[in-house]
Amino acid sequence: MRSYLLGTLDRDQKTQFEERLIIDPSAYEDLLLGEEDLIDEYVAGELSALERDQFESHFLITAERQKNLRFGKLLQNYVNSHIEESPVPVPAFSFLQQPARRWVSVGLLATILGAAGIIIIRGFVNRREAASVVQQSSSRVMTVTLAPGSAGTHGSTAQRVNLPPHGVEVKLELQLANPTFRNYKSELFRENTSLKISDALRIEAKGEQRVVPFTVTGEMLSPGDYQVKLSGVLDSGADEFIDNYSFRVIE
Amino acid sequence: MNKNWSLSQEAFDALLDWLDSDRELAGIKYEQIRSRLIKIFTGRGCIDPEELADETINRVTSKLTDIQQEFTGDRARYFFGVANKVHLEYLRRKTPQPQSAPADSARIELEYHCLERCIARLSEEDRALLLKDYGAKGRTQSERRKVLADELGISLNALRIRVYRIRTALKECIEKCIQDSL
Numbered sequence: 439m440r441s442y443l444l445g446t447l448d449r450d451q452k453t454q455f456e457e458r459l460i461i462d463p464s465a466y467e468d469l470l471l472g473e474e475d476l477i478d479e480y481v482a483g484e485l486s487a488l489e490r491d492q493f494e495s496h497f498l499i500t501a502e503r504q505k506n507l508r509f510g511k512l513l514q515n516y517v518n519s520h521i522e523e524s525p526v527p528v529p530a531f532s533f534l535q536q537p538a539r540r541w542v543s544v545g546l547l548a549t550i551l552g553a554a555g556i557i558i559i560r561g562f563v564n565r566r567e568a569a570s571v572v573q574q575s576s577s578r579v580m581t582v583t584l585a586p587g588s589a590g591t592h593g594s595t596a597q598r599v600n601l602p603p604h605g606v607e608v609k610l611e612l613q614l615a616n617p618t619f620r621n622y623k624s625e626l627f628r629e630n631t632s633l634k635i636s637d638a639l640r641i642e643a644k645g646e647q648r649v650v651p652f653t654v655t656g657e658m659l660s661p662g663d664y665q666v667k668l669s670g671v672l673d674s675g676a677d678e679f680i681d682n683y684s685f686r687v688i689e
Numbered sequence: 690m691n692k693n694w695s696l697s698q699e700a701f702d703a704l705l706d707w708l709d710s711d712r713e714l715a716g717i718k719y720e721q722i723r724s725r726l727i728k729i730f731t732g733r734g735c736i737d738p739e740e741l742a743d744e745t746i747n748r749v750t751s752k753l754t755d756i757q758q759e760f761t762g763d764r765a766r767y768f769f770g771v772a773n774k775v776h777l778e779y780l781r782r783k784t785p786q787p788q789s790a791p792a793d794s795a796r797i798e799l800e801y802h803c804l805e806r807c808i809a810r811l812s813e814e815d816r817a818l819l820l821k822d823y824g825a826k827g828r829t830q831s832e833r834r835k836v837l838a839d840e841l842g843i844s845l846n847a848l849r850i851r852v853y854r855i856r857t858a859l860k861e862c863i864e865k866c867i868q869d870s871l
């Protein structure tokens with residue numbers, strides 16, 4: 439199925455598949471599901487470099503599929519901006535809950551519950567901070583993966599990012615379709631004002647996906663729309679523009 | 690086929706009769722054949738698959754009197770044979786493919802707005818399923834789906850079909866929302 443959609447079946451296999459497609463309802467249903475899967479994998483950056491090429495040159499040939507790709511991107515943007523709102527356990531609670539169950543006496547439990555109560559109150563106060571922890575790794579780093587080609591300054595379609603707490607670094611992972619450069623340069627903008635430039639950035643692998651990491655401090659961000667311009671650095675030292683990435687910081 | 694030939698209501702009715710004596714079933718068969726032809730032309734890299742599918746159907750319809758006398762077997766197969774001829778002719782006359790213009794930002798903005806509205810109209814169950822299906826970070830789509838199918842106690846294919854239906858309903862809702870907004 440995948441090979442058919444990416445246009446890599448040989449002629450005989452293709453004819454066999456098409457003959458099945460015209461008379462077998464299950465083959466047609468598989469084809470529809472396969473198209474959606476492929477679009478999702480492309481949007482999520484899960485296709486190999488070769489598959490991406492085949493997807494762009496063969497699969498995306500019709501307006502209908504281009505429209506479906508746009509829908510896939512919109513949906514992914516929406517989901518990315520909403521999963522951050524799901525409840526997340528704060529590490530302090532899990533630390534307290536397990537020893538409490540196993541070891542403490544009733545008196546000690548009461549003390550711990552009292553302490554937990556304070557932490558809960560603090561947790562409500564810092565609810566925004568807790569939500570942001572979704573994207574954190576073990577250190578105080580919040581990771582945000584950005585897909586290329588978002589809607590520029592029109593932030594309502596850009597990925598939403600919770601306002602990072604003070605002291606947290608934000609690692610922007612810029613998804614890359616064709617990793618053809620050795621070094622990359624990123625520039626963060628807000629309303630056409632440059633806030634930070636980093637060069638000599640190197641590609642990182644994230645599963646089958648390639649990203650360029652670009653880290654900024656949380657203090658640099660406040661609610662509003664941001665753009666990141668990604669360029670490849672040629673051996674001559676000159677830059678070659680690759681893509682723009684957009685995100686909106688929300689409270 | 691005569692280039693001046695066009696599909697009349699009478700010819701179309703004859704085509705439906707040939708596909709099935711039950712008019713409702715014939716209509717379903719017609720739609721199925723057309724949508725599959727579109728996928729076949731798409732798979733062959735044709736930029737205007739709908740036009741080629743319609744050309745195939747018109748060609749079959751214009752020869753229907755002869756076909757009815759000569760052809761026996763699955764009628765869909767006959768369309769496939771004609772589609773191959775239509776495709777060969779397409780390759781001979783193929784013109785450079787125009788690059789489609791990217792959607793402008795106002796349009797994307799509107800699409801996103803409509804998406805939000807349409808997702809809000811989904812049932813809570815469907816909305817949760819959609820978010821779970823696309824949401825879990827650090828996993829590939831296939832890994833996510835396996836976990837989710839296990840959670841729901843359904844097969845992977847059943848989950849794919851369920852998500853596909855939700856997406857299709859969303860797309861239709863968005864199309865309508867956009868039309869209403871323009």
